[in-house]
Amino acid sequence: MAGHGHGADHGGGNKGTALLIAILALFLALAETGAKAAQTEALTRNIEAANLWAFFQARTIRQTTVRTAAEQTALELLAADEARRTALTRQIDTWRESATRWESEPATGEGRRELAARARGAETIRDRSMAAYHHYEVGSAAFQVAIVLASAAIVTSVPLLTILGGILGVAGIALTGIGFFAPEAVHLFGGGH
Template sequence: MAGGHGAHHGTENKGVALIIAILALFLALAEVGAKSAQTEALNANIEAANLWSFFQARTIRQTQVRTAAEQAELARTEANSAATTAQRERWTSTAARWESEPETGEGRRELMARARVAEARRDKNMEKYHMFEYSSAGFQVAIVVASASIITGVALLVWLAGALGAVGFGLMMLGFFAPGLIHF
């Protein structure tokens, strides 16, 4: 009779080992998702920072050109009136072009819009990253609890591990498909 009980216990352990293997597989997928989302978030953050720096440089240069146009107007005399007016118009035109330059996407308005898109992409990827990290934590705890069930023989721990694994799986799916649905 003891031999039969041992064989049954061995079969249960194989089932738990299979659950642990499945949890480990999902843990690996969640970790890959987290790393990918983190990398995408960093890339988008760098892109946004670069665009905002370009925006800032454009703003400074635009301000310099506008100031030069105003100074030229103040320094205008009858002798240099035509030349001053022509130069002031060129500077004013350049400043206006730098405000909005749709053909190149490098006007201040376009740079601002592109930077905001990059920031939104960064934020979404950070939401994914966090969802995958919570998912990974759920899988890790589930693996520990399932391992503890083998050592202790307490079947309730297998059910708890399964529930934690299901939570981890749900969070992983949110990371893939709806990262901003819930916030922690």
């Protein structure tokens, strides 16, 4: 009878450990899903930032070219006759207006100032997403090791392995929570700026 009681306790322990494994697997799936979403967002925002900075550079080059042309043409005014002087002055004014407009175009969001602000915004989202990704990945690793330990506890009947698995599971939950709620609060892998 005592053997039966011992077997019942052993089976109950296994059920608890099996339940722990199921819960860890659920959190592992959530962490992996979060990691994939954060990674995708980081890649998307990185591409967006690169495109915006390229557009910013193109605007800068175009602005510099137009300003240089206006300055060069202003020198030509000195030797120009009155009819040509009027045409050159109009062209210089047009170039200078364009250069000024390209510096800031709030209506279109395509001025250099607006492009720089948009690029910085995309970089901020990218950085936050990468920080979240790292937390999710480390949380996933904690869940995986916890599952291995809890599984080993069932096979070896060593309760300490279940306890260690539970502790690692809590660590995984904490890391996944940080990734979701405040990914930049704790910097992993030298991710601080």
